[in-house]
Amino acid sequence: MYIKKVYGQSRPDNCPFCGKPATSKNNQGVPVCQAHREKLLSDMKCICGEWLDVRNGKFGAYFHCMSCGNISYSKGLEMNPGIKQAPAATNPTQAKKHIVITSDEVDFL
Ligand SMILES: [Zn+2]
Numbered sequence: 001m002y003i004k005k006v007y008g009q010s011r012p013d014n015c016p017f018c019g020k021p022a023t024s025k026n027n028q029g030v031p032v033c034q035a036h037r038e039k040l041l042s043d044m045k046c047i048c049g050e051w052l053d054v055r056n057g058k059f060g061a062y063f064h065c066m067s068c069g070n071i072s073y074s075k076g077l078e079m080n081p082g083i084k085q086a087p088a089a090t091n092p093t094q095a096k097k098h099i100v101i102t103s104d105e106v107d108f109l
């Protein structure tokens, strides 16, 4: 008999930081609540020990591991239960930041 594993909702509609219903999205495209709109998923680790990159696809946010490939959003969160209710980072140098600067401005011809 096939038993389907159900983890609440299949869609990532809850804020990964507090578990509240997500009403917004952060810069990574991750659904978050209003209070955590400015918060980014960082220091996410894969089960293999590599860092996880947050990516955004057609079906929403997901993770990418250098050695395991793509990892589903919910699985990535399961691997990192510590991000929930994490205390505010007191050491900013520890935070791994992904800052993508795109410039479409053309000021010269
Ligand atoms: Zn939240």
Ligand SMILES: [Zn+2]
Pocket: 046, 047, 048, 049, 050, 065, 066, 067, 068, 069
């Ligand atoms: Zn991995």
